[in-house]
Every structure is written in structure tokens, then in C-alpha cells.
Amino acid sequence: MKVTIKDIANICRVSAGTVDRALNNRTGISEKTRKKVLKVAEEMNYQPDYTARSLVIGKTMTIGVVLFDLYNRSFAQLLNAIELKARELGYFVYITLSDKKPENEINCIDYLVNRKVDGIILFTVNQGEQFESYLSKFDTPIITIFNYISEKWEYVGIRERQAMKEAVDYIAGEGYQKFIYISPPLAYLGKTNIYTQEERLSGFYEGLKRNDITSNPLIVKNSEYIKELENITFSKDVKVAIVCSTDLYALEVMNYLKKKGLNIPEQVGVMGFDDIDMLKYVTPRLTTVKYPIDEIGKRSVESMVNKINFGDFISTPLLDYEIIKGESI
């Protein structure tokens, strides 16, 4: 049975107010009484009622998180980092998954606001005026990560564009003349928020320009990208680089190329993006872009807690990346 403040008060023969003073370390009672109350509370395994308490102090000490899913390795790692940092700072984490569906995401945000989370870390698929006006209705502070909405919203992300540009520098430096770019999410351009994918594509184009690659790249925005590759004849005369906007596409591409007996990287080069931890078991080692996913989780929580406690976010500059030189380029 749930032990209440009243139960403790009865046993200690003091008022409920005195018990409350002792438990919440407030003044107005003797040290002897305080000790007695705390001892009885411990013996009776008294647990403070946070639900009632949160009504009083106006905080629930929880941070809500909206992610796409956890099947993506990077998201799981991100959530792990968020939970660790939040717990360190005394906060709990509500996890909600949108499955990349805009209407699901709205439900997630609605629920989190209704549950009175103290802040929301949002990896959004939504964008546009209507969505911003929807978000503006809430008092709950929001930090967007990866997918940027507008300057109105606090943002923690990485230098995606610069990273892809530098990846192209590296590939061009290795003598590749023709480029294929694979990014199925680009099919959603203008429909959902695919900011990170757009940035990577812009960086790709800027990289081509900077390296005077004049041959037009093939941009594959199709989830059937392996089928698209089946229509291409790879010759030994021209080195082709297949640039993938995430490691998972790159791994699928490598599986296909290996099955076709094509040599990586001699005939076809493959570039990924993410540096997921499983790469160390795959041969050849994928060349890719590494970025500090844990840091994004950590920084967004720190900034949120600062906002909750002191009213301001901690402005976070775009985080840096690193080209991982594997064996596939």
C-alpha cells in the first residue's frame, strides 16, 4: 500500500505540514523532528508523489524526444546519448517515434505537450508555415536536430554540406571522373522535411564544381536504386564513384557490386555517410563520413536544460565531421 505524508505524520505524532517540511528540507522544524521524520519515511519506504509534485513546482523533469525510428543505427545511438545526458542532469526521457510520417509526428508532439514535458527534442519531417504556426502555439521549448525548420527554432546539427563537399574533394583526388549519387529520400523533396539530405546534395554539387568535374552526375532518387544500377554498364576505362547519402545505401550497393563481380575500388568506388559501427565487419572497409552523433544528443540535452532552468538555449555551432578513408574509394 502506498505510504502517504499523512501516514508518516500519524506515526511521528506531528502535522502533515511538519512532515512536508522535513521531506523537502524546509526550515521551521527542529533538527530532531526532521531526523525522526526522515527515519520513519525511510523505514516505511515512502516514495514522493512526483505527479502531484509536478503540479506544484510546474515541472515534470522530463524531456520528450521525437525520432523517426530506432531501426536506424544512428538514431538508436543518438537516443542512448540523450538518455545518458538527461539522466545525468536529473531528467527523464519520453521517447516517441514518428516513423517519418508527418501526421504521426504531430500526434507525438501533441502527446508530449499534453504530458507537460519540460522540453522537446525534435527530429522533424514537417516543415512550412502551417507547421511553424502549429509549433508556435506551445509554450514548451523545442530544439530541432538534423532537420532544420527555420531560424525561429533552436537547432543542433552538423556541417552536412561542407562534409559532402569535402567527400567529393577526396573522391576526385583519387582520380574518379564520373559520379552517381544515391539518395532515395530526395523523392520527398517539397513534401516532407529532408533538410539533411538536401544539404548533402548541395554539398555534392558544390564539390563537383570545385573539382571541375564537368561530366553530369546521375542522381538516383529512387528507393529501387539497385535496379537503376542494373541498367549501367561499368567499363574499365572510366572510374565511376557511387556516392551514397547514408552508409546503408552504400552497403546495399557494395553487396550488388560484389555479386556482379565488379572490383571495388578499382572499377567502381563507393562512398558512404554516417560511419555506423558495423562497418568494421564489412570488407572492403567503406570510405565514409563520420560525425559526432553522441555529441548531438548531449549538446541538445544540455541546451534544453539550460533553457528550462535559466531561460536561454546554449547556442550550438554546427558540429564537425571527419572523412574516414576506407578501402572503397
Place this chain on the structure above:
Amino acid sequence: MKVTIKDIANICRVSAGTVDRALNNRTGISEKTRKKVLKVAEEMNYQPDYTARSLVIGKTMTIGVVLFDLYNRSFAQLLNAIELKARELGYFVYITLSDKKPENEINCIDYLVNRKVDGIILFTVNQGEQFESYLSKFDTPIITIFNYISEKWEYVGIRERQAMKEAVDYIAGEGYQKFIYISPPLAYLGKTNIYTQEERLSGFYEGLKRNDITSNPLIVKNSEYIKELENITFSKDVKVAIVCSTDLYALEVMNYLKKKGLNIPEQVGVMGFDDIDMLKYVTPRLTTVKYPIDEIGKRSVESMVNKINFGDFISTPLLDYEIIKGESI
């Protein structure tokens, strides 16, 4: 500014009680008034106060989850399944991570109980009388998954022992005569709850016996298991099978064997356990044991919600597995 029931009542020129009736679909008001109240509530973007509400109905509509971490692919997949099913049933998920530390886990459980979650899904590293007596103090229903505590606690798991036994059947059937078994968590035997690992080991022994393998296996309980392998000379005369209690160990072992130029499976066979999704990118394809991780998440939520609403868990038989015949045995 937060819209309250009183605000809506003022605008509609009705009492707060009438607004409450309309919002919660209770009888005692006219259809016309109900429609008017709902319209105004929507226009004003009224959000029900779940924190206050949970005090009244005595439920928070949240399920707490205690896992080790999300770096392990299977745990991320499990949490994803839990979140999906919970949301479908109208529940929210609090995620807490113990990092496999018994004292962290106690903190997680304490917090979840204090936050008044309606139930806890627990992947525990704790065990023993003291821990059970600690758990018994709470009214919150608990479902244990994977690591079994005792018959006192509801449990959802898989036929681990049977799975490993059948894996040995398969390996022995392929002509392997010597066995190495790798399971670093066994170093914690008697210290923390490693039930699944113990079951797998028991199944391994039972499999050896059933297949009349008389040569003593080498059991490696060391996290430096690759170093242990370095001391072993693999000859071409005796086929050795390295049985790993999870895929991640098996992938490390395959990396080592490949580096040493040993042929898999001709000289050394490797068996995993988990069938993580990344295996499809690794050659040779790892032979492993697949089990329905999503189903464990789904079933545990369904059982918990039944307990919350109707007082009883849905008893779940141990879930089944499948031997995935890859190329490594």
C-alpha cells in the same frame, strides 16, 4: 498562454462542469452545448491537462522500460517494437538505461515507480532474494524480459536453451568434432543476472551430450577472447567450430580468422546468435539463431496493458527461434 476549462466555460457562458462533461463525453448536457464547447475548445487549441488528470483517474498511461543500452542492435529493435505497440494501445513509453549496472537499474526502477508509470518492462541485471524483496514493495506491475528472476515475476522470453541445443545439432551434423564456446558475460556468473547466457550455455552442453561429442569444449568467459584464440593452433585435420553467444562476438571472431587467412567454414566454423540485420552485408554469411525480438516487445506490452486494465497478465509461452543456415558452418 495555457487555455483552461474555465476559459472555455467563460466564452461559452456555461459552467466549468458543463465543459468537463462535453470534453470527456459524459452525459447531462445537450448535444448543442456539447458541439459548441468542443468547437470553442478546438478553436482555442485547448489541451487536456494529463498531469492533473492522472491524479484523478490514478493512471499516467505510461509504461516504463529498463534496458541495458541501445548500442546493442537488438535492444534498439526491441524498444522500437515496444514503442509502436504501446502507442497503438494509447500508452507512452519512458525509456531508462541501466548500462548493465545493478545500482543504476535500481535507480531506474525507483524513478519509474516515483513517476507513477502504470507498469514496468524490465530487462534486469539484478537477481536474488534482496532484489525480489525490493521489487515486492511496489504496487507497479512488472514484466521481466530475457533475464528471468523467479516464478514470482511475469516473464516473456525465448527458448534459449533449446535454441542453442539445436544449433549444436546442426554444427555436429556438419562434421565438426571440436568446439570452442565464447560468452564473455559468463564472467559475471553469480554476480549479476545473466540468465539468458546461462541458458544458452546449458543448451550448448546438452547439445554436445546429445551428439556424443566427447572432446572437452573450451569455454571462453573472457572479454579478451580474441587473445585467447591467438593461443590456439587450428589444424586442417580437425574441424573446429567456434560457437558465440551473440552475433557481435561472432563477427569479431570472423574478422580475426579472416586476418589470419583461415578459411571459414572449411578450417574453422563460426556460429552466432541473434541474427542482427547487419549480417546481410558481411561475408561469409554468418550461421546464427534468429528469434522474434519484435514479438517480445509486442507481447510484453500487450500483457502489461491487459494487467493494467483487467488485472491479469496474458501468460506468454516461451517464443520460438529458427536456425539460419549461413555459410560460416
